Amino acid sequence: MTLSIYLARRFLRALLMVLGAFWGILFLIEMVEKIRSFSAAQVGLKEAALLSALSVPASVYTILPLIVILAAVVLFLGLARSSELVVIRASGLSAMRMLATPVVVALLFGALMVAVGNPIVSATSKRYEELANRYRQTGADTVSIGREGVWMRQGTEEIPGGQAVIRAARANLDATELYDVTFLIVAPDRGPIRRIDATSALLTPGAWQLTQAKDWPIGASTNPERDATSAESLSIATDLTAARIRDSFGTPSAVPIWDLPKFIASLENAGFSARRHQVWFNMELAQPLILAAMVLIGAGFTMRHVRFGRSGTMVLLALSAGLAVFFLRNIAQVLGDNGQIPVILSAWAPPAIALMLSTALILHLEDG
Numbered sequence: 001m002t003l004s005i006y007l008a009r010r011f012l013r014a015l016l017m018v019l020g021a022f023w024g025i026l027f028l029i030e031m032v033e034k035i036r037s038f039s040a041a042q043v044g045l046k047e048a049a050l051l052s053a054l055s056v057p058a059s060v061y062t063i064l065p066l067i068v069i070l071a072a073v074v075l076f077l078g079l080a081r082s083s084e085l086v087v088i089r090a091s092g093l094s095a096m097r098m099l100a101t102p103v104v105v106a107l108l109f110g111a112l113m114v115a116v117g118n119p120i121v122s123a124t125s126k127r128y129e130e131l132a133n134r135y136r137q138t139g140a141d142t143v144s145i146g147r148e149g150v151w152m153r154q155g156t157e158e159i160p161g162g163q164a165v166i167r168a169a170r171a172n173l174d175a176t177e178l179y180d181v182t183f184l185i186v187a188p189d190r191g192p193i194r195r196i197d198a199t200s201a202l203l204t205p206g207a208w209q210l211t212q213a214k215d216w217p218i219g220a221s222t223n224p225e226r227d228a229t230s231a232e233s234l235s236i237a238t239d240l241t242a243a244r245i246r247d248s249f250g251t252p253s254a255v256p257i258w259d260l261p262k263f264i265a266s267l268e269n270a271g272f273s274a275r276r277h278q279v280w281f282n283m284e285l286a287q288p289l290i291l292a293a294m295v296l297i298g299a300g301f302t303m304r305h306v307r308f309g310r311s312g313t314m315v316l317l318a319l320s321a322g323l324a325v326f327f328l329r330n331i332a333q334v335l336g337d338n339g340q341i342p343v344i345l346s347a348w349a350p351p352a353i354a355l356m357l358s359t360a361l362i363l364h365l366e367d368g
Contacts, residue, residue, distance in 0.1 A: 072298030110288030193219025282347030
């Protein structure tokens with residue numbers, strides 16, 4: 001028990017040291033980038049530091065597996081240089097039993113990052129986007145998904161500065177065709193002035209093509225129902241495009257993991273594909289396993305006495321193996337997002353493969 005606590009403390013210390021080093025480096029890089037990117041908005045050091053502090057958590061969270069493998073390398077190289085590794089092995093403790101403590105710490109750390117770090121990263125990323133849009137003087141997202149259906153917002157050509165709020169009960173996969181749709185035209189100084197209901201709306205270049213539409217002039221008429229007109233088809237100008245609508249959904253990482261199942265259900269109820277979000281959700285659940293695999297990979301190459309030599313080569317091999325697993329995980333995510341492989345396979349296969357191969361390497365070295 002005493003040895004386990006000691007190894008856990010050493011590993012946590014190495015983990016926090018590597019995490020802090022990467023945090024500091026990324027913060028300085030982000031500071032320079034933000035000052036350059038927002039130079040037109042005359043952003044000062046204080047504002048750039050705030051933007052950097054809000055964007056760094058997402059970057060650090062993305063490279064957590066690489067941080068963990070570096071911490072494992074630091075741990076085992078430190079134990080080897082101080083000859084503590086020799087003493088531990090001479091006491092009769094097997095390699096797998098010795099690695100149990102760092103692996104458990106990595107699993108707990110991964111679970112903590114998913115349960116607490118993921119919502120924090122989502123909140124800071126959202127706040128960063130709000131501040132960045134304010135400095136760039138751009139609007140918020142075009143599309144949002146709620147219990148009532150799909151909501152959109154666009155500018156209007158007929159009214160300078162006006163907005164058109166669009167609500168649809170359902171939509172196709174890329175939101176270019178809406179069903180049971182309502183357009184509410186809002187003037188900046190008069191409020192709602194026009195309402196249009198239609199059974200469907202199809203996005204074409206520069207316009208929405210509405211079918212079976214009914215138009216109420218609610219701003220200029222004392223009796224909108226009396227003055228309402230119906231048309232089999234109606235065209236509404238728009239500045240929206242399919243690409244802009246797709247980009248407005250944002251990334252799955254912008255949704256906290258605790259809200260992700262509900263968000264996935266809302267997407268599917270609205271008629272959209274939630275595959276990207278399902279892949280991300282499963283990858284987050286598998287995050288502790290990938291961190292544990294990184295510990296085993298680092299141990300497989302560096303858990304040896306320094307007298308054997310080639311320590312630098314072994315460190316490079318460990319980092320190369322860790323990078324290979326990291327990129328394999330990203331490739332599997334892309335294949336899962338595109339529907340080339342099943343969701344479960346894309347999220348859980350990389351950590352499972354990494355765990356099996358690293359365990360096999362350690363057992364081979366242990367038993368010769």
